[in-house]
Structures are given as C-alpha cells and as structure tokens.
Amino acid sequence: MTTGSRLYVYGIVHADRTLPPSTRGVGRPPARVELLPVGELAALVSDVPPDLRARRRDLMAHQELLTALGTEGPVLPMRFGMVAEDASAVERAVRAAAPTHLAALERLENRTEMNLKAMPVHSAVEALVRDDAGVRRLAADVRRRPSYEGNVRLGQAVAEGLARRATEAADEALRTLVRLADEVVRGPKVPGCVLNASFLVAQERGERFRAAVEQFAAAHRERVELRLTGPLPCYSFVPEKPKEPQESQGASDFAAGEASGSPGGSAARPTAVGS
Amino acid sequence: MTTTTYNEAAVCVPRAGTLYDVLELILDRGMVIDIFVRVSLVGIEILKIDARIVVASVDTYLRFAEVCNRLDLNQDASSRTVPDLFAGMSGGVAKGGAKRAAKSVGGKVKDAIGMGDEDDDERDAHDEHGEAEPEEAPRARRGSGSRSGSRTASASRAGSRATRRTQEA
Incomplete structure (x- = not known):
C-alpha cells in the first residue's frame, strides 16, 4: 500500500482487531488488506485495483472478507465499491463519526x-385452484370458451393468487x-x-x-x-x-399484538448451539 | 476459527450460488461515507432488474393458464380426495411449465454475471472488452407470446420488455 494513493474501504472494526493472514481483498491478484488505525477504530483498506467493477470475484472477495472478520468480532461493513481519495480521507471520515461507529459496533457485537x-x-397451481373459487370459476369459463384473452386473464389470476x-x-x-x-x-x-x-x-x-x-x-x-x-x-x-x-x-x-414478543427474552434462547 | 460455533458459521458462508441472493445487500446496503466515491456499477442496475424471475408477464400467465387447463376440474365435485386429484400433477405440468422458463432465465443471468461456474479466468478475458456484457444475455431471451398483451403488460414489472414484444407482433 503506497501512501497517498486511493484506498478501497471494506469496513470499520475496533482498533485491537488483527487480520487473519489469509485475508484477501478485491482485484487480481487479490490486494493485500490492511488495518488503518484511527483512534479506537480501524478501517479495513487495500489498494484499489485498476478497472475495479462489480465482478463476481470482487463481490465475493468483499463479501468473504467481511464475513470472515464478522465471525471474530463486530464489523461495520461498507457497501461494495467505496473508494477513498487517500489514507487521510479515511482517517478524517472515520474520526468524524467515531462515536457513531463505536456505538454501532457495540450494537452488532455477537450479532x-x-x-x-x-x-x-410456481408449482402450487393445483393448491391454488383447490382453494380459490375465483380462479376455479375463471378456469371453468376458459374451458367452456377457450380464448387467448381468457387464458391471459386466468393466468394473471393464478399469478396474483400465488403472490x-x-x-x-x-x-x-x-x-x-x-x-x-x-x-x-x-x-x-x-x-x-x-x-x-x-x-x-x-x-x-x-x-x-x-x-x-x-x-x-x-x-x-x-x-x-x-x-x-x-x-x-x-x-x-x-x-x-x-x-x-x-x-x-x-x-x-x-410482533405487535403477539404475546411476549420481547426480542431479548430468554424464553426462546436455544439450549445448545453449534452442535 | 477456533470454536465450534464459528466453524459452524463459516460453513454457511454464502457461496457463488447464493451471492445471487445477497447481491442487493452488497450493492445497496452497507455503510456509505459521503466523502468516499463509489466505483462505477454500470450494468449492475439492469442486471438486478432482470436477475429475478418475472412473474407478472404474459408468458408466465399463459403458462399458468396451461397448467390450469390441464387440471381436471370436473373431478372437483367427485368424492375423490384432493391428493388423488392432483396425483401426478406436481412432477408434471406444473413444474415443467412455469418452472422450466424460470430456470432457463435464471441460468442465463447467472452466466451473465459469471456466477454459474468456476470460470473467473475466462470471464476476466471477456471483461476486458465486454463492458456491456452483463445486460446482454438476459435481454436476448424469448420473444414469444406477444399477441395483444399490452393491457396486462402495462401492469407488469417487465413492462418495457412486454411492450417491445407487442410492437414486434
């Protein structure tokens, strides 16, 4: 990573995080990802590959990096394709919203x-016909008087019914x-x-x-x-x-109207995790 | 990577097949910082629209109607049970009809974004001179079923495509 060059920003984490050695970024060959510390926070950054676009492998690289990091601690994922002018722009941005980011990381911890x-x-047409008198009626009409318009009407009723x-x-x-x-x-x-x-x-x-x-x-x-x-x-x-x-x-x-929808409630807590 | 729980989670990491299902999250959600710029996503907007099976199209309507027409409605009133009635249907017309089209469309879209195979290298070669590539494949599909479909087409999510077909007819 050369100072002064543009940086691809993957996300924001706590400053005490370490990157697994296997961490790979976007581009081909995959760019080296680094932590750019900003106070209590750090930005996950890499060089910007030339001609960066939303290719499958780059979308996957972005996704996999954030997913992997997310198993070890909270991450604020950036939208795909965010590029900063240089390291100081990243620092400025992260520092300016540091309290918000820290609060968000806390909220996402272990989540x-x-x-x-x-x-x-789509294959449930039979079930729909069975349950829906309106569709059955249309189908009977079309059977009696087959027509293109009738078929379109019937098919539309089926599509709407399924939806x-x-x-x-x-x-x-x-x-x-x-x-x-x-x-x-x-x-x-x-x-x-x-x-x-x-x-x-x-x-x-x-x-x-x-x-x-x-x-x-x-x-x-x-x-x-x-x-x-x-x-x-x-x-x-x-x-x-x-x-x-x-x-x-x-x-x-x-959950309004439902009994005990308390999201943090212990009733629904699983007894065994991971198996 | 040390506890069972985390390994378990890692197993569920979305892979190529399901990237498709989270495309709009990666592209439309996630944090945005004003002073950062965003790489060009040319082609992606169109891809996202075309990527899904369009249920509300005349083609789909006609397929559903076909499925309906093959159901034996007269049996409804008889004493046969519902499972009897529809036995043999589930694997046949219904899946063969609407789903066949859906699959072929999905296949093309996956090809277009290169999610179908392990062919990154080949894709990249295309990428070099194929800027408009993502939108080509999904658009170049069927042009059938186009008789007087304009009324329903206007209500359709695929409005423009259906209209175009109507004009061709």
Missing part, C-alpha cells in the same frame, strides 16, 4: 444478519421469526420476491433461527418458498446517512 426472501410457489398466498405466508413468517431477532429491516424490493427482510440475530441463535425458517417453510410449502441466507455481514444494520430516515425498526413493532 449477525440473516436475510430472508420469500417467493410465490397473494405467498405474501400472506411471508407476513406470518415475519411475525414468527421476529421473536428470534433483535431487529428487522425490510430490504430493497427484489423482483420476483414478495418479501425481502433482514434480521439482526444473536450469533448463538443463528442455528435456531435457521431451523425456525425451515420449519415454517416445510409447513407452508404450498404457499411460499423461503430462501434464507446467512450468517451475513450486518449490511442492513449499519448507521445510515443522517439525511436518510432510519428504516430499522425494533423487533417488537412487528
């Missing part, structure tokens, strides 16, 4: 992000899972998904959370397809820029 996506079950069932089931999943999480954030809308939500989960509860998702998915396989990804760097739970409204909500907001 991980689990991302849940919910999709309609509606998936949305209802996903909301139910959210209410169930929020009890195992400290916070929940709805992520950006993803085409094809009726739900994209990230949960901040205590690391020791990760397996239990996954089991809960699998259990729910198995019980509702005709209504919704769930995909869980994690443990992830806590991308969705970092401090946001002040001008953007804080989207993060307390878990209890989602």
Whole structure:
C-alpha cells in the first residue's frame, strides 16, 4: 500500500482487531488488506485495483472478507465499491463519526444478519385452484370458451393468487421469526420476491433461527418458498446517512399484538448451539 | 476459527450460488461515507432488474393458464380426495411449465454475471472488452407470446420488455 494513493474501504472494526493472514481483498491478484488505525477504530483498506467493477470475484472477495472478520468480532461493513481519495480521507471520515461507529459496533457485537426472501410457489397451481373459487370459476369459463384473452386473464389470476398466498405466508413468517431477532429491516424490493427482510440475530441463535425458517417453510410449502441466507455481514444494520430516515425498526413493532414478543427474552434462547 | 460455533458459521458462508441472493445487500446496503466515491456499477442496475424471475408477464400467465387447463376440474365435485386429484400433477405440468422458463432465465443471468461456474479466468478475458456484457444475455431471451398483451403488460414489472414484444407482433 503506497501512501497517498486511493484506498478501497471494506469496513470499520475496533482498533485491537488483527487480520487473519489469509485475508484477501478485491482485484487480481487479490490486494493485500490492511488495518488503518484511527483512534479506537480501524478501517479495513487495500489498494484499489485498476478497472475495479462489480465482478463476481470482487463481490465475493468483499463479501468473504467481511464475513470472515464478522465471525471474530463486530464489523461495520461498507457497501461494495467505496473508494477513498487517500489514507487521510479515511482517517478524517472515520474520526468524524467515531462515536457513531463505536456505538454501532457495540450494537452488532455477537450479532449477525440473516436475510430472508420469500417467493410465490410456481408449482402450487393445483393448491391454488383447490382453494380459490375465483380462479376455479375463471378456469371453468376458459374451458367452456377457450380464448387467448381468457387464458391471459386466468393466468394473471393464478399469478396474483400465488403472490397473494405467498405474501400472506411471508407476513406470518415475519411475525414468527421476529421473536428470534433483535431487529428487522425490510430490504430493497427484489423482483420476483414478495418479501425481502433482514434480521439482526444473536450469533448463538443463528442455528435456531435457521431451523425456525425451515420449519415454517416445510409447513407452508404450498404457499411460499423461503430462501434464507446467512450468517451475513450486518449490511442492513449499519448507521445510515443522517439525511436518510432510519428504516430499522425494533423487533417488537412487528410482533405487535403477539404475546411476549420481547426480542431479548430468554424464553426462546436455544439450549445448545453449534452442535 | 477456533470454536465450534464459528466453524459452524463459516460453513454457511454464502457461496457463488447464493451471492445471487445477497447481491442487493452488497450493492445497496452497507455503510456509505459521503466523502468516499463509489466505483462505477454500470450494468449492475439492469442486471438486478432482470436477475429475478418475472412473474407478472404474459408468458408466465399463459403458462399458468396451461397448467390450469390441464387440471381436471370436473373431478372437483367427485368424492375423490384432493391428493388423488392432483396425483401426478406436481412432477408434471406444473413444474415443467412455469418452472422450466424460470430456470432457463435464471441460468442465463447467472452466466451473465459469471456466477454459474468456476470460470473467473475466462470471464476476466471477456471483461476486458465486454463492458456491456452483463445486460446482454438476459435481454436476448424469448420473444414469444406477444399477441395483444399490452393491457396486462402495462401492469407488469417487465413492462418495457412486454411492450417491445407487442410492437414486434
């Protein structure tokens, strides 16, 4: 790393962290990642490879580095592709928001992000027809008087029906899972998904959370397809820029109306972790 | 890397297949610092839109209708149980219909971003002169099912694509 050159910034950690020797950054060959200490904090930085773009291997390098670091202690992950003008720019930025960063690191300590996506079950047309009188009626109409328009209408009703069932089931999943999480954030809308939500989960509860998702998915396989990804760097739970409204909500907001939704409660604590 | 719990967690580290599922988190979430600049993400915006199976399209509607039409509705009123009724359907039409298209689309997108294989080297060679590469593959797909679909297409997430097909028809 040459002083005065641009730096790729991966994230922010406590200054007392050490990097595993295997830590590799973006670029080919992978850039050497270093800790740039700033008071009680340190920024994870490397040189910026020429022609840096959002390639698979660079996205993975960013992701894997932060995931690996996250298993050993809290990390504030940067969005992919953040580049600072030079080391002093990094120092200035980190120092300026040090109290915020320290508070965020404390909040994320021993926690991980689990991302849940919910999709309609495309193969559940039979179940929909069975349960939905409206779709059955449309299907009967089309059978009597086959037409292109009729087919489009029927197919649209099926698509909407599948999406509606998936949305209802996903909301139910959210209410169930929020009890195992400290916070929940709805992520950006993803085409094809009726739900994209990230949960901040205590690391020791990760397996239990996954089991809960699998259990729910198995019980509702005709209504919704769930995909869980994690443990992830806590991308969705970092401090946001002040001008953007804080989207993060307390878990209890989602559990409103449900009995004992206390996220920190001990009732749901797993007895065995890791197995 | 020393305790069982952490090793367990490391096993679940997202790999190539699931990078796909966290793309929007890596790109749209995470911390932003104002004075930092961001590398160009040309192509990624389009990729993100095309990356998912578009349910609301005329093509999908017609496939769903086809599945429906193959269900024997008359059996509904009979005394046969529901599992009897739909026995054999699950592995057949339903999956073969809507899902087949979905899979082929997904495959192309994964190819486009290079998530499908261990072909980083080859990809990089393409990358050198293929700036627009990510958006090409997903766009170059099917152009069928385009008769008078404009009404529904306007309600569709794939509005522009469906409209284009309508014009071609």
